[in-house]
Amino acid sequence: MKTSNKVSKTKIIKYISLALLLIIIGSAIAFKIYSLNYYKADTTTISEIEAQGKAAVLDYDDDTLLFIPQDKDLVKAGIVFYPGGKVEYTAYSGLMYELAERGFVCILTRMPENLAFLDIGAASGYGDVISEVSTWYMAGHSLGGVAAGIYISEQVQSGNDMPYDGIILLASYITKDLSETDLRLLSIYGSNDSVIKMENYENGKSNWPSDATEYVIDGGIHSYFGCYGIQSGDGEPSITNIEQIDQTADIIEEWVAMSE
Structure with a gap:
């Protein structure tokens, strides 16, 4: 037995x-x-934006695109950008071109399986890519912004020197408490966005640092911060994809200038 x-x-x-x-x-x-x-990049819209501006794009490595203003003497700051979840990272090239034209060095990172949560630390070390740039911001769209906020929080908790001066959220929110930091925060979303969970967004405001600014783009939607069409469940836009990207770049430029 x-x-x-x-x-x-x-x-x-x-x-x-x-x-x-x-x-x-x-x-x-x-x-x-x-x-x-996943949502694939709308190359037609991106090419239209690229043709209008004056910026160069370089393959920094197999997983990173580097957007540089043609006039390097006018460089204002650097931005490391995390793409939204399940969106091809090159879909944000249109916004990166617009920002580079306005004087920003932009680093656009490819994420494993198009999900920033699988490589939250992707921003590490990019501050030394362009030695002429002394001011850097993290940025991200949707879940990419959430991941960027987690990365920033980890840097704060580690006690290391903070490589970034602030964070830019596009249709996104913060899940970690940054209220006691001296970071800057810019939040932008579209008035017709039907994807973002507004309850999470509003609750996330308690995590914002005191130096926070919020903009709402009239007629804008969730999807139009990138160029990948309109994702499932999003609202009806009353502006074009290119118009929303142009307004977003203008808002970021003005916000960065406020710190100078």
Whole structure:
């Protein structure tokens, strides 16, 4: 009987181990299928924006695009940008071109499976890419902004010198408390945004530092901070994609200038 019990227990352990393995494999397959369904960049709109401006784009590495103003003497600051969840990172090239034209060095990062949460620390070390730039900001759209806020919070908690002067949120919110920091914060969202969870957004305001500014783009939507069409569940825009990107770049430029 004792031998039988031992065999029985061994079989149970094997069955449990096999079941757990199947669950892990199934979860991995489900996640891969989920991540493959993402919004792709609208190259037509991006090319139209690129043709209007004066900025250069370089492949910094396989996972990073670097946007540089043609007149480096007019560089105002640097911005490291985290793309929104399940959006191809190049979809934000239009906004990066507009910002570079206004004097910002912009670093656009590719994220694993198009999800910034899988590489929250992607911004580390970019402050030394352009030695002429002394002021840097983190920025992100939607879940990319949430991830950027987590990264900033981790830097604050680590006690290391903060490499960024502030954070720019596009249709996003903060989940970590930055209220006791001397960071600057800019929040922009569209009045017709039907994707952002406004309850999370409003609750996140308690985490904002005292030096925070909020802008609402009239007629703007969630999707139009990038160039990837209109995502499922978003509102109806009353302005064009290019108009929203242009207004966003203007707001950021004016906000950065306020600190000078």
